[in-house]
Amino acid sequence: MQTTRHLASSRRFRPQKFSEIVGQAAVVTTLRNAIVRGMTAHAYIFSGIHGTGKTTLARIIAKALNCTALSGDGEPCNMCSSCREIAQGESLDVIEIDGASNRGIDDIRAITETLPYNSGKSRYKIIIIDEVHMLTKEAFNALLKSLEEPPAHVKFFFATTEPLKIPATILSRCQRFDLERIKDSDIARKLKFIADDLGRPIDDAALDFLAVLAEGSLRSAESMLDQLFAYEKDSVSIEKIQKLLGYPTSDLFFSLDEAYHQSKAASAFLIADTVFMQGVHIPFFLEGLIGHFRTAVKLSLSLSTHTSLPQHLRDGYQKALSIYTPEKLF
């Protein structure tokens, strides 16, 4: 029990099948179809910012490829010995390395030399290399040989945050999928699921706020949530998050709106002074200011109703909308 309790949310709540993956619907559908039809490529590159599910996706495909009880729609069973071994990182036929810390030619040779063999238990030998762009030129060359003449039972999955750093010779031998930033609403939903599962109370507005801060990275959002839960024993509100993470509170921005409304430059300076004296991290202040206007613009264009916002924040934004014309907001 102890280990489960201390496991980071990003690991504890890691998707175990395609239907649990957050976002990336088009990519997931394409890959699932390829598995069902037995038409998978021998090498894939998943690119995208950190925390969008690249290695999670690779592991699920690895399970599906070797599952002995694959469902009709391409989901791994998560019950057979292969699925369980892969989930626990104990499969002899699924090798996963971090390209940032195993970047040399010897690291890659250690893998490519084993390619002709597998344990005899699995259909495919699967190589997953995370942060593949970190490999040295020599390591890429060693890898290229295996990509040019891949044994039929071998599949490669490369994950990268920087696809432009991968040699064209490697790219041209892989099917590439770009994973998108995950939508705020999808991130908030997953965070809600985690909070409910852990029995931790948190406001919907607080979840939305965290989702926006995460900028499309589910892992970032999950680690911020872990941090909050570790620190805050009671219910988590948006104000508590702002305070805890060193973000200025929304009230500050509402007073700036008011200073603008009354054309009081002096008040604005006073507010700026307060921000500085409170030790608010200045880049956070600027981010917060942008976020403030983004929320106002969304509300003015009816792109969002922000029904999750607590009443006093909704009132604040209502007032802001009466102060600025839409052009001013932009």
Ligand SMILES: [Zn+2]
């Ligand atoms: Zn299985």
